[in-house]
Amino acid sequence: MESTTSQSLFRPAQIGRASEDVAVQIEAAIMSGQVRMGERLPSERNLQVLFSTSRGVIREALRALKQKGLIEVRKGAHGGAFVKTLEVLNASEPLALFLKQQQVSYENIIEFRESMDRTIALLAISRGEEKDKHCLLEQTVAFEKLINEPAPNMETVAEMLGQLNLIFVKMTKNPVFEMIMRTIQIGFSSQDQTLYEHAVYRFEAALNWRETARQIIACEALKTLSCISYHYALLQHCLAEKK
Amino acid sequence: MESTTSQSLFRPAQIGRASEDVAVQIEAAIMSGQVRMGERLPSERNLQVLFSTSRGVIREALRALKQKGLIEVRKGAHGGAFVKTLEVLNASEPLALFLKQQQVSYENIIEFRESMDRTIALLAISRGEEKDKHCLLEQTVAFEKLINEPAPNMETVAEMLGQLNLIFVKMTKNPVFEMIMRTIQIGFSSQDQTLYEHAVYRFEAALNWRETARQIIACEALKTLSCISYHYALLQHCLAEKK
DNA sequence: CGTCAGTATTGGTACGGCCATTAGAAAGCT
DNA sequence: AGCTTTCTAATGGCCGTACCAATACTGACG
Structure with missing residues (x-):
């Protein structure tokens, strides 16, 4: 399951700017292919637990990743952050x-x-x-x-x-x-x-x-x-x- | 004063993704030269009022702008978001x-x-x-x-x-x-x-x-x-x- | 079999609070 | 006076809760 791999994939964020740390870890997971293209990241509330942090931090990290063009966010049930193929x-x-x-x-x-x-x-x-x-x-x-x-x-x-x-x-x-x-x-x-x-x-x-x-x-x-x-x-x- | 110009500079964010709207408005203000290089943006709590929104939204917008390399954020007294010269x-x-x-x-x-x-x-x-x-x-x-x-x-x-x-x-x-x-x-x-x-x-x-x-x-x-x-x-x- | 209301999940937003950091002001010491 | 220390206020960073809005699935109903 998703949660099984994710648990070992991320480590709690602690240092200085937590959101940056989170963003870096997620980006690394994406670029190393541990999360495949089009696949869904855990939900915000889920990531919040995985990283032992607050939802605000997660959201800020996701914003940065979105700006970078790495993810695409959809709302609603079965929504979430999806790994996107970068566009020119x-x-x-x-x-x-x-x-x-x-x-x-x-x-x-x-x-x-x-x-x-x-x-x-x-x-x-x-x-x-x-x-x-x-x-x-x-x-x-x-x-x-x-x-x-x-x-x-x-x-x-x-x-x-x-x-x-x-x-x-x-x-x-x-x-x-x-x-x-x-x-x-x-x-x-x-x-x-x-x-x-x-x-x-x-x-x-x-x-x-x-x-x-x-x-x-x-x-x-x-x-x-x-x-x-x-x-x-x-x-x-x-x-x-x-x- | 800073607040005087800012009041007329930004309009409340309403549509879909508020943080994006905020980010766009701030970026426009920067690129059009209304906020000069090295100058400081209003504080988060201040922007929150100017845009009639919550602080979370402001912070998410600032994260995106930071990722884009447009601003640099310093903490502490007299800290805040400073307009940065883009780097290669x-x-x-x-x-x-x-x-x-x-x-x-x-x-x-x-x-x-x-x-x-x-x-x-x-x-x-x-x-x-x-x-x-x-x-x-x-x-x-x-x-x-x-x-x-x-x-x-x-x-x-x-x-x-x-x-x-x-x-x-x-x-x-x-x-x-x-x-x-x-x-x-x-x-x-x-x-x-x-x-x-x-x-x-x-x-x-x-x-x-x-x-x-x-x-x-x-x-x-x-x-x-x-x-x-x-x-x-x-x-x-x-x-x-x-x- | 199709339609429609219900429901659970998830992102989006708001509010309030507390901490760490920082620069400048004030107080104190020499 | 001049330097050092302490205090204070402003600010970003972080947390938690609550509620709303959109959305996909479910199941009851016609």
Whole structure:
């Protein structure tokens, strides 16, 4: 039973900040796989006993773990704290927050993104399956069509742009690139938006996306890189102008 | 007075999870600059009144904010929750945790790191000041000396390696690279360690570090990249062997 | 067999109290 | 006066109880 394993799993919390101690122990139990994904932790009242502490302490610990994205809490009968598979959003948010607070200049962000995109592009060319490559092209065509509408919905634009980037980065077959990319995007999607707000850049940028996809299909590495550089050059101009 | 501004700053919490509502409101107040860095939030008992809620709710909210790295809590008279400048560690930890839980293969990590290092190297060559470049060389020499000792202390090795990478990445003059780099390192410092555990690779890797520094000083971009590739080739061999 | 009320479990909230820690104020000593 | 000690008040940390709200299961009833 659950209680049987839990009894030996946790030890009473005593030192300084009890809630932290509890949080650390529970986190350790989760990360070491002693509590499997999707499984339920003992109830608050139960943990209270296991840790020989008060319910308030347990609740504070659970709050921290929830904030960390490790658990998900449901109420009602058979509710409780369930071990959750971490999501990119949870992992990326703090970093995005940090970048914001540090007021990193947009030039720095752009520089990083461009360097990432260049690497991603090379990997996409060599590893991306034909299917994905053509899917990317189709998306860029659809995107261009959307952009050429009289008054494109900016929300739809943002969504498609996200899709586009996702397909692109997935072709690397390396999840690390995907995570880092999404992290940056979570914090700075607004940057990309501005590019598509001005009619001057909008068409050019969309066209360039399609051209990028074509060069990827053609396995033209240098030309692909050229397209990417052009994209960020546009973005930089656009942002500089806005200032 | 503090209470005067706070009264108009927060509104009572009512919806579903009160502590989340409170946390969101406080975070908004912090991020919008209404509460400045280092400043103190009202006391728990005070917030309890401002939000028309119980102290437990306030404490849970503060826990979440603390976990997020936004505040720091001190006890005693004149204690309380102080707005903190975010640290890389706070921001990077969740992402590192995520990478761990996803069980990303070490090949993927290495691939990402290598691509990062290549970009960083190029930026370091073009932007790094002479002073920094020579500082890097000195560190590599010191590092090599340490490695050549009969029984190098692995903790010291890890520390110097961290220093080395820090100097390296700082030369880019772009904090984004620094953060991403540290994020990866927080989760996977053990990877680097293994390289220096085996005598076979140890000397070669240390020597290669020095060679890298020399090529950076000489502004030999291609040779620098070659060094970096060699480093990761070693690492890959080492890890494959261990398996 | 299906529907609906009842019930037990669990998280969410509130209130009140006590302790440990801390910084500053007050008192005392030299 | 100047330093040390003691006192005091503010604050976070912790505990316990009680009640509410949501929820899934149970069983009676139609």
